[in-house]
Amino acid sequence: MVLAIEPMKKYPWRLNNLHVKHGVMNAAVELLREKIPFVQSMCQAIGHSIINVVQALGSITMFVLQTLRHCLTPPIFIKHVLRQFIDIGYYSLPVVGMTALFTGMVLALQSYTGFSRFNAESAIASVVALSITRELSPVLAGLMVAGRVGAAIAAEIGTMRVTEQIDALSTLSVNPTKYLVVPRVIAGTIMLPILVLIGDIIGVYGGYIVSTHVLGFSSGSYLYQTWQVLENMDIISGLVKAAAFGFLVTLMGCYHGYNSGRGAQGVGRATTNAVVTASILILIFNYLLTQVFFS
């Protein structure tokens, strides 16, 4: 075995007669031993990232539990909740409205190409109404709000962390979770469904505009068809999704801001992470909730 090492170093991939003598197993062991540093560091890297993921999951879970506990125990900073209603809800209206409008319009246009051979008029109305209320309005509103609100929350709370304002809150007998996190999470969970409801209406209206003005369908039958195809469940499922997304977006913003690293770089990373994790979670939960509702 010892003899085998020398030639192995030069040509570790080549088997020579020494290897044959000592058996292929030994050769393999030697080969492995040579590669040990590499294998070790690979295992280490894998181990590290697994530990990191588990750790992150644990700390997010703790964060959620703590937030929920503080949501349910007084005092609630009502004024802060109201301010967040404005910040998260009202100021997101333009971006959510525009997204819904143009999505509805392009849906009508695109499905016309596909359905023009069939009964286009009724098909377009159904496609627009169903896909807007069930999927597109909640998901796109969620993603838009993740970019607008999630980032802002992470930056704001992260800056407070870095400048020790969060520590200062604790020394002034105010629980930072209660003061900073709870109002934002409550506002996000309540406001996103409202935004999505408005988005539903605007989106359907977008489809209606294109159908009647561009494609030349009759407005009466389009509206009638929309009314016919929509069921309560379509809208409700969209709103439930929206509430979940609002919770996720604000939670991720708060979590990453709260645990922000040091300095401007730390805040920057917190902001990026907040938007990325919120967006991915929105897509994952969208699938899961769809499965719960429609299977």
Place this chain on the structure above:
Amino acid sequence: MTIRNKIEMRNVFKSFGTKHVLQGINLDIPVGSSMVIIGGSGTGKSVMLKCVLGLIQADKGSIKVDGQEMIGSSTRAREEMMKKFGMLFQGGALFDSLPVWYNVAFGLIHGKDMGKKDARILAIEKLESVGMGEAIADLYPAELSGGMQKRVALARAIATNPEIIFFDEPTTGLDPIMADVINELIGKCVKNLGATALTITHDMASAKKIADHIAMIHEGKIVWTGPVEDLEKSGNPYVDQFIHGRADGPITDPQSNLLKSA
């Protein structure tokens, strides 16, 4: 049994990764006394204060406040304990989204459930005691100079008349006259209100003025502690080097090289 020490630290350890900041701190702070901590930059003075406050979790050891163990205590117990504390952060840590008066009144409004009107009046009184007044009450912290921010932060720390006050470099960045006003204010808090004060400072004149006791921290340990009268004749080489600002002596870690080149 009467508790003689407001704060007792025993063998407190804290590391950040491989950086061993606190390496067995032992320190007693008697009730109603004014303790000043001196020590080189980056030796862990601020970290020590934050460990007592529970803002940083100490790795090992025991920290007792009023005889009650802080390390490993429940969140609720710690929140209750916080009501006794006031803290001036080294960087001020003012809430930049709130006006100055609200910053000062914050502990009164949220911690002591005081009405906003009364809290504002009290806040302005406190601002006056640090040499400012109503004129800046409605400004935002970002509109103040660094020294003014420091004084607002000081006013905030003492606004609730806490039993224990931590001052992290209260006079850094102030002009000598204002520094003396602050020194006197800290003295007043201890003598008139019976508070226990723990002050970090690099300013030896100010240290001699406000301290009953002085402790020196070096390489994560308290290397000397004693009454302020003994400071000059401590016989401790670290203390001698530090208070005279000498370049050569036992303190040779990289941070104090700055001191050498100055």
